[in-house]
Amino acid sequence: MSRVRVLVGTRKGAFLLESDGQRRRWQIRGPFFGGWEIYHLKGSPVDPDRLYASQSNGWFGQIIQRSDDGGQTWYPPGGAVETTPEGLPMGQSNQFLYDTSPETGRPLRTHQWYDGTQHPWEFKRVWHLEPSYTDPDTVYAGVEDAALFRSTDGGTTWHELAALRDQQAEKWSPGAGGLGLHTILLDPNNPRRIYVAISAAGAFRTDDGGQSWKVITNGLTSKYMPDPTAQVGFCVHRLAMHPSHPDRVFMQLHWNVMRTDNAGELWTNIGAGLPSDFGFPIEVHAHEPETVYVVPIQSDSEHYPPEGKLRVYRSRSGGGDWEPLAHGLPQEHCYVNVLRDAMSRDELDDCGIYFGTTGGQVYVSPDSGDHWHPIVTQLPPVVSVEVQTLP
Amino acid sequence: MTIRVELPFHLRTLAQVSGQVALDVPGPVVTQRGLLDALECRYPVLRGTIRDPATGRRRPLVRFYACREDLSHESPDAPLPAAIVSGAEPFLIIGAIAGG
Numbered sequence: 001m002s003r004v005r006v007l008v009g010t011r012k013g014a015f016l017l018e019s020d021g022q023r024r025r026w027q028i029r030g031p032f033f034g035g036w037e038i039y040h041l042k043g044s045p046v047d048p049d050r051l052y053a054s055q056s057n058g059w060f061g062q063i064i065q066r067s068d069d070g071g072q073t074w075y076p077p078g079g080a081v082e083t084t085p086e087g088l089p090m091g092q093s094n095q096f097l098y099d100t101s102p103e104t105g106r107p108l109r110t111h112q113w114y115d116g117t118q119h120p121w122e123f124k125r126v127w128h129l130e131p132s133y134t135d136p137d138t139v140y141a142g143v144e145d146a147a148l149f150r151s152t153d154g155g156t157t158w159h160e161l162a163a164l165r166d167q168q169a170e171k172w173s174p175g176a177g178g179l180g181l182h183t184i185l186l187d188p189n190n191p192r193r194i195y196v197a198i199s200a201a202g203a204f205r206t207d208d209g210g211q212s213w214k215v216i217t218n219g220l221t222s223k224y225m226p227d228p229t230a231q232v233g234f235c236v237h238r239l240a241m242h243p244s245h246p247d248r249v250f251m252q253l254h255w256n257v258m259r260t261d262n263a264g265e266l267w268t269n270i271g272a273g274l275p276s277d278f279g280f281p282i283e284v285h286a287h288e289p290e291t292v293y294v295v296p297i298q299s300d301s302e303h304y305p306p307e308g309k310l311r312v313y314r315s316r317s318g319g320g321d322w323e324p325l326a327h328g329l330p331q332e333h334c335y336v337n338v339l340r341d342a343m344s345r346d347e348l349d350d351c352g353i354y355f356g357t358t359g360g361q362v363y364v365s366p367d368s369g370d371h372w373h374p375i376v377t378q379l380p381p382v383v384s385v386e387v388q389t390l391p
Numbered sequence: 392m393t394i395r396v397e398l399p400f401h402l403r404t405l406a407q408v409s410g411q412v413a414l415d416v417p418g419p420v421v422t423q424r425g426l427l428d429a430l431e432c433r434y435p436v437l438r439g440t441i442r443d444p445a446t447g448r449r450r451p452l453v454r455f456y457a458c459r460e461d462l463s464h465e466s467p468d469a470p471l472p473a474a475i476v477s478g479a480e481p482f483l484i485i486g487a488i489a490g491g
Contacts, residue, residue, distance in 0.1 A: 035401060059452040059486040060401055060440040076405070079436030094439035123445065 002391065004346045005070070006354060006375070007051065008362055009038035009384035014053055016071045017375050021348055023366040026375050032074060033065065040128050040341055040384040047136040048388050052155055054126035054141070062125050063094055064141075064155045078156035096123050096143055099160040106162040111145065112173035121145050128341060128384075130184035134191065142181030146172060146198040148210065161210035164196070168215070168232045172201035175235050182340055183239045187246040195249060195264065200235035203251065205264050216264025220253060238340040240282045242289035250292050250319070252282040252340070257294055259319050270319025275306045281343035285368060286351040290318040293325075293353060293369060295338040304335035312355070314369050328372035329363065336361070341384035348389060356382025392418050394426060394471075395481040402441070402484065406434040411481055421476045423455065424467040441484060452487040 006017040013031030032038075036055045044050040053065040053074070065074045076094070098121060099105035113119035124144040132138035137154040147165065149158040172179060183197035192209040195216075202217040215231045222234055235254035242248065250270075251258040255278060257271035271277050276296040285291035294313050298306050305311060309332065312325040336359035346352040353369050356362040360379035365372045396412045403409060416429045431438045438444065441453050449455070455462040458472050458480050474480040 057401070058489075059399075059450070060405075061443070061450060062439065063405065063436075076436045079405075094436075095444045097445055 003389075004348065004352065005043070005048075005388040005390055006344075006362065006364075007041040007043065007071075007384075007386040007388070008356055008376075008379065008382060009040050009053070009341075010356075010360070010380040010382050011037050012380035014038040014041055014055075015376070015379060017362065019375075023346075023348075023352055023364050028376060029071065032071070033063075036063075037125075038383065039126060040386075042129050042131055042386045043388045044131040044136040044139075045133050046131075048390055050131070050136040050154075052129045052131060052139050054129055056125040061094065062096065062123075064126070066155050077154050096126070096141070096147075096149055096158050097160075098123065098147060099162040104162060105160070106165050109170060111169055111179060112171055114174065118170065123147075124178060127180040127182045128184055130186060132191070133186055133188045140184050140186070140194070142184050142196060144178045144180040145174075146179045146181040146201060148181055148184065148194075148196055150210070161206075163211055164204060164206075164213050167201075167204055167213050169201075171230075171232045172198060173233065175199035183236070185239055185241045185249070188243045189246060193246065193263075195239055195241070197236040197239050197251075199237065200233060200254075202232045202234040203236050203239060203264055214264075216260070217267070218265060219260070219267035220258065221256070222253075223255060237280045238282045240284045240292065242284045245289045248289065248318075250282050250284060252279050252294055254278065254300060257282065257319060270315070272320060273322045274313055275311075275324075279338075280340040281338055281355065283343045283345055283353065285353075286345050286347045287349075288316065288351075288368075291316045291368070292319060293343065294322075295343065295355065297337060303337040308332055308334050310334040310336065310357075312353070312365075312369055312372075325365070325369040325372070327370060328365075339383055342382050344385045344387040346387045346389045352387070354385050354387055356385045358382065392416055392421060392476055393478050394421065394475060395478055396426070396430060397481045397483045399484060399486045401486070402437060405436050405440065408434075418476075421471050422468050423462065423465060423471060426471065426482060427467075452489055454485045454487050456483040456485060457481070 002021045008015040013034040015030035018027045033055045039054045041053040049070040051067040055063040066077045067074045108121045110118035126141045128142040130140040141149040148161045151158045181198045185195040187193040197203045204213045205216050206213045237252040240250045247263045258267040259270045260267045279297045283293045310329040313322040315322045336357035343355040353365045358381040361377045362375045363372045
């Protein structure tokens with residue numbers, strides 16, 4: 001393993017940042033899809049040249065883009081002129097139709113709206129793409145309004161795993177950014193197990209490939225929640241898992257950082273010692289399953305670092321004791337945010353940690369967080385950061 | 392009938408075209424629906440970008456103009472103006488002027 005490729009999604013396009021294993025000199029490519037919001041890009045673990053990107057805007061909706069050559073060229077799968085047996089154009093990659101079929105679907109009812117009334121379910125955009133560990137043509141998509149879709153033909157067609165909506169979906173309500181399914185964790189050793197998280201609904205797990213789901217929120221708490229025994233309604237911001245310990249999952253909740261060691265059956269608070277209980281991203285070290293990273297934010301009403309100092313916090317013991325990591329990061333007058341999908345890590349021997357900010361900076365630490373330096377400083381607001389470790 | 396269609400910047404990029412698109416639309420009566428069906432048939436990547444895939448309705452921030460008129464709220468099955476059908480005037484698909 002000697003190279004890294006950082007996939008950056010921003011409010012105005014995608015960028016690819018590439019370096020050798022030193023991670024000192026970077027080649028910047030982009031913008032790709034200039035002017036469009038790129039909520040997320042991610043590469044296939046099986047074929048690192050296979051990349052998927054979610055391209056959307058408020059005018060023209062959702063496009064899925066795919067690259068088969070590491071981002072040199074892109075195309076919308078299913079966008080070519082192909083026809084069905086009936087002579088109709090295919091062009092299906094943009095279609096995320098909720099499954100209401102009697103065979104595999106569920107009736108599309110309503111979810112809770114901001115004012116407490118019920119609101120029709122409407123597709124808006126893809127928040128997150130998660131390629132399979134075993135098949136480059138299989139990829140999952142977390143969408144708004146919240147649902148999980150899967151493609152098994154390289155992003156050409158998409159099918160909803162509708163049973164997720166059995167889990168009290170009428171009580172799911174949108175967070176400030178919308179009712180998005182933003183986290184998808186696949187178990188590399190068990191393809192039938194998937195964790196997902198939805199804001200603001202909670203966390204869910206399937207052990208049968210999506211045919212049935214379980215709410216996994218026991219132990220979570222939320223201020224002001226009228227029903228203290230509620231199972232859904234939690235504003236989960238992000239989940240992270242080390243592939244060698246698929247029962248151990250870390251969570252940045254709206255308030256508090258949480259941990260489970262039994263696949264979500266019970267969560268415990270590990271946030272003691274952090275300067276704030278609020279934040280968005282959470283990540284786990286590539287080689288140390290107990291080393292976890294968060295970026296505390298002042299409060300849910302003040303989305304910037306405490307004291308204007310940009311600091312990543314690291315725990316080497318799975319939470320409970322945290323150390324600030326600030327070397328190389330701005331320590332005055334810094335009022336950026338780090339969004340939920342904007343932190344990642346590489347798999348080099350000296351594990352690199354990366355994050356992007358709403359101020360357009362992307363930082364890397366090539367030594368597990370001890371020292372940081374900016375890769376780029378003037379991008380549009382960064383929405384997502386993913387890292388590929390390449391041979 | 393050959394109809395001229397002008398796409399907004401982002402849809403031209405998606406469809407990989409420059410300038411106006413010339414479309415053969417089956418007649419004798421040409422409607423907004425028939426025109427958009429023909430456009431999507433030629434450029435399948437545009438499916439869902441102009442009309443919602445689930446409802447088939449115009450996306451809220453997409454507008455249709457022709458002959459100095461806003462046709463956005465016309466019935467999709469209403470006949471288009473003769474100047475569009477004859478190719479004298481283009482059918483304009485525009486991203487709404489919005490966004491702050």
